[in-house]
Amino acid sequence: MEVVIVKDAPAGGALVADSIAALLRRKPDALLGVATGSTPLPVYQALAAQVRAGSVDVSRARIAQLDEYVGLPPGHPESYRSVVLREVVEPLGLDEAAFLGPDGSADDVQAACEAYDRALAEAGGVDLQLLGIGTDGHIGFNEPCSSLASRTRIKTLTRQTRADNARFFDSPDQVPHHVITQGIGTILEARHLVLLATGEGKAEAVAQAVEGPVAALVPASALQLHPHVTVIVDEAAAGRLKLADYFRATYASKPAWQGL
Numbered sequence: 137m138e139v140v141i142v143k144d145a146p147a148g149g150a151l152v153a154d155s156i157a158a159l160l161r162r163k164p165d166a167l168l169g170v171a172t173g174s175t176p177l178p179v180y181q182a183l184a185a186q187v188r189a190g191s192v193d194v195s196r197a198r199i200a201q202l203d204e205y206v207g208l209p210p211g212h213p214e215s216y217r218s219v220v221l222r223e224v225v226e227p228l229g230l231d232e233a234a235f236l237g238p239d240g241s242a243d244d245v246q247a248a249c250e251a252y253d254r255a256l257a258e259a260g261g262v263d264l265q266l267l268g269i270g271t272d273g274h275i276g277f278n279e280p281c282s283s284l285a286s287r288t289r290i291k292t293l294t295r296q297t298r299a300d301n302a303r304f305f306d307s308p309d310q311v312p313h314h315v316i317t318q319g320i321g322t323i324l325e326a327r328h329l330v331l332l333a334t335g336e337g338k339a340e341a342v343a344q345a346v347e348g349p350v351a352a353l354v355p356a357s358a359l360q361l362h363p364h365v366t367v368i369v370d371e372a373a374a375g376r377l378k379l380a381d382y383f384r385a386t387y388a389s390k391p392a393w394q395g396l
């Protein structure tokens with residue numbers, strides 16, 4: 137696991153966007169797994185700016201969704217499908233056909249979950265999966281005590297996650313209780329995992345995920361089991377890392393050609 141400590145959120149966004157651009161130069165039809173929430177927005181903005189500047193061609197890229205609320209009406213502005221279309225697919229100038237996501241309004245949710253895992257595999261697997269982290273250590277919507285081998289399935293949100301996400305809805309009770317999320321086992325199949333975390337509120341979750349034991353109680357700690365993980369944190373989110381100086385020194389001496 138590589139930990140990169142950046143100055144602030146825009147610097148983190150630029151770094152991830154550069155890494156995605158480099159991937160697309162190597163593999164123009166790469167499947168990019170994207171996350172929702174506030175944290176990845178600077179990535180999408182930086183990547184869209186590169187597209188406008190003509191420095192990267194994303195026209196063959198494909199986009200895969202990480203998780204979704206269950207039960208929101210199709211087209212609800214806060215369904216993650218709507219968010220990904222609005223924040224990623226449209227700004228990159230991609231067609232909706234380039235987008236893969238689970239159906240959160242399906243009558244048979246379990247079948248929708250299994251169909252999504254199959255669709256990801258049939259698409260050749262995710263090349264780079266961008267992840268945020270919940271204040272309780274969740275990735276996707278894999279809440280504490282999720283199986284580290286889990287596949288895409290329905291989950292129930294914790295009170296804390298519903299409170300954290302209430303800011304996107306008119307009132308806290310509108311936040312759905314149930315969600316579909318790529319499982320931890322599904323996420324670990326992506327070729328490169330990039331976890332981005334910014335702000336002091338994520339410092340404890342980041343420290344537990346990076347330096348704590350691998351434990352279902354902290355789902356993001358499962359990233360320790362993957363051979364290619366990059367954790368990018370700003371100074372505030374790095375605030376509780378015991379090895380912060382080591383991480384800084386290691387990154388400072390890394391040859392630029394290696395990329396992330």
Ligand SMILES: N[C@@H]1[C@@H](O)[C@H](O)[C@@H](COP(=O)(O)O)O[C@@H]1O
Pocket residue numbers: 171172173174175176202203267268269270271275276277297301
């Ligand atoms: N399901 C999403 C996660 O994928 C995201 O990482 C998390 C953190 O969001 P934020 O980046 O807004 O803190 O929020 C939601 O729970």
